Amino acid sequence: MLNRVVVRAPWAWPLVRGPMTRFFDRAAPGWDQRTSAGSAEHLAPLGAALLHVKPAPERALEVGTGTGAGALLLAREFPQASVRGVDVSEEMVGAAKAKVGLDPEGRVAFRVADAADLPYEDDSFDLVAHLNMPPFAAEVARVLRPGGHAIVASSWGAATPFYTPNRTLDWTFAKHGIDPLSTGEAGDGTFWIGRKPLS
Numbered sequence: 060m061l062n063r064v065v066v067r068a069p070w071a072w073p074l075v076r077g078p079m080t081r082f083f084d085r086a087a088p089g090w091d092q093r094t095s096a097g098s099a100e101h102l103a104p105l106g107a108a109l110l111h112v113k114p115a116p117e118r119a120l121e122v123g124t125g126t127g128a129g130a131l132l133l134a135r136e137f138p139q140a141s142v143r144g145v146d147v148s149e150e151m152v153g154a155a156k157a158k159v160g161l162d163p164e165g166r167v168a169f170r171v172a173d174a175a176d177l178p179y180e181d182d183s184f185d186l187v188a189h190l191n192m193p194p195f196a197a198e199v200a201r202v203l204r205p206g207g208h209a210i211v212a213s214s215w216g217a218a219t220p221f222y223t224p225n226r227t228l229d230w231t232f233a234k235h236g237i238d239p240l241s242t243g244e245a246g247d248g249t250f251w252i253g254r255k256p257l258s
């Protein structure tokens with residue numbers, strides 16, 4: 060139900076933001092142990108999707124980063140990129156920050172932010188990724204540079220609680236000018252990739 064609200068009726072999101080945030084605040088302690096976040100299985104579809112992202116991004120964002128496993132994968136795969144991870148749950152962001160500690164170069168950073176109202180300028184990123192998180196396509200399109208890629212990956216395919224079907228992703232991103240580029244499977248997971256046209 061929550062997934063449908065985000066993708067089909069994002070205007071209704073403010074009504075569920077409070078309960079959803081509290082739910083994930085409560086879920087944050089022990090999240091990695093319970094969900095195997097950060098394991099090869101969890102990250103497989105995001106990792107497979109990243110192989111399609113060329114050229115390598117300079118600035119990458121993971122939305123709904125939870126405890127940060129996806130953002131840290133982006134940082135490992137694209138060592139030259141500056142990586143940001145955002146989540147609406149302060150507890151999740153606290154757990155993600157604990158993984159990077161004090162990063163003197165500030166290459167990887169996490170902050171509390173709502174995907175429906177991202178605290179970044181237009182055209183800020185050349186990659187916006189989601190792992191087990193429904194996309195707010197309008198905001199993705201706004202912060203994505205022309206030529207940039209959008210990824211929606213689901214660790215357990217259609218069995219993922221926050222899974223969005225490919226045809227729904229095609230539809231919601233097309234409304235905001237992002238073209239479907241590729242889809243695929245990896246392990247038990249699936250991914251969808253779109254690209255913002257260059258002009």
Ligand SMILES: C[S@@+](CC[C@H](N)C(=O)[O-])C[C@H]1O[C@@H](n2cnc3c(N)ncnc32)[C@H](O)[C@@H]1O
Nearest residue numbers: 083096123124125146147148151173174190191
């Ligand atoms: C199913 S969890 C996935 C977390 C992580 N990506 C993973 O795979 O382990 C969904 C995450 O999205 C966050 N989230 C949900 N709605 C959000 C929103 N509107 N803006 C930012 N984060 C959101 C939740 O707080 C939660 O941490």
